[in-house]
Amino acid sequence: MTDLWLFLPACFALNLTFGPSNLLSVTFGAQQGVGFAVVAGTARxxxxxxxxxxxxxxxxxxxSVSAVAFGVLKVLGAAYLIYLGVRLLIDAKPKDLGETTAPMSLRAALRSEGTVALTNPKAILIFTVFLPQFVNVDRYWSSYAVVGLSFLVLEVAAIATYAALGRLARTFAATRLHWLQRASGVGMILFGGLMVFARQPAEL
Structure with a gap:
């Protein structure tokens, strides 16, 4: 069966890798709480x-070896990340203590999480290069199911971890949340720019 003792820590390290999806968890956690961020993360x-x-x-x-498909995917993903980043920068304004802003709807958060996950080339790398290394060919389907489900469970833990970090940041800097939002916006734009240069797994 799958060598879980080796797979689980290696996989969780990948789940915890800071990228656009985990940046969303930080942002949602800071703005609307850990619970909201975790529910939004289910779309991922x-x-x-x-x-x-x-x-x-x-x-x-x-x-992973189709140049056209991979190119379209990464361009769409980059464009969407840049769009999210620009929106965050536009909305990031200092607030008075008594001033409130309309929170992002759960529907919009789910849409953002799902779109970013689907258009992230990093996911293709993980699912086509990393996961198969831990699959037992003699028990292919059951082994792949264990590996796949383990990845998803660990992804939930990563979502909660980053959401908690975002909430913690807000707790210690409640009146400076707009700076966190600006940093998130810049981060999204940077990730979008870097995504354009992502290479196909076959070229790595």
């Missing part, structure tokens, strides 16, 4: 699940 899991299945079926490997 819903996006990842069929991607893992596609990888198991071999479709992920096909996508």
């Amino acid at each position: 899991l819903v996006a990842f699940a069929p991607m893992i299945l596609a990888s198991a079926l071999g479709l992920g490997a096909l996508l």
Whole structure:
């Protein structure tokens, strides 16, 4: 069966890698709490699940070597991240202590999480290069299920971790939340720019 003692810590390290999805968790955690961020993060899991299945079926490997498909995916992902970053920068304004702002709806947060997850080339790398290394070919489907489910469970832990960090940041700097929002916006734009230069797994 899968060597979970080796897979789990290596996988969790990947889950905790700071990227656009985890940056969303920090932002949502700071703005609306850990619970909201975790619920919003379920859209990420819903996006990842069929991607893992596609990888198991071999479709992920096909996508990873298709220059056109990979190029379209990363351009769409980069454009959306830059859009999110610009929106965060526009909305990031100092607030008076008594002033309140309309929170992002759960529907909008779910849409952001799902879109970022689906258009992130990093996910293709993980699902087509990393996960298969821990699959037992003699028990292919059951082994892939264990590996895939373990990744999703650890992703929930990563979402909660980053959301808690965001909430903690707000607790200690409640009147400076707009600076965190600005940093998140700049981070999104940077990630979008870097995504344009992402290479296909076959080229790595």
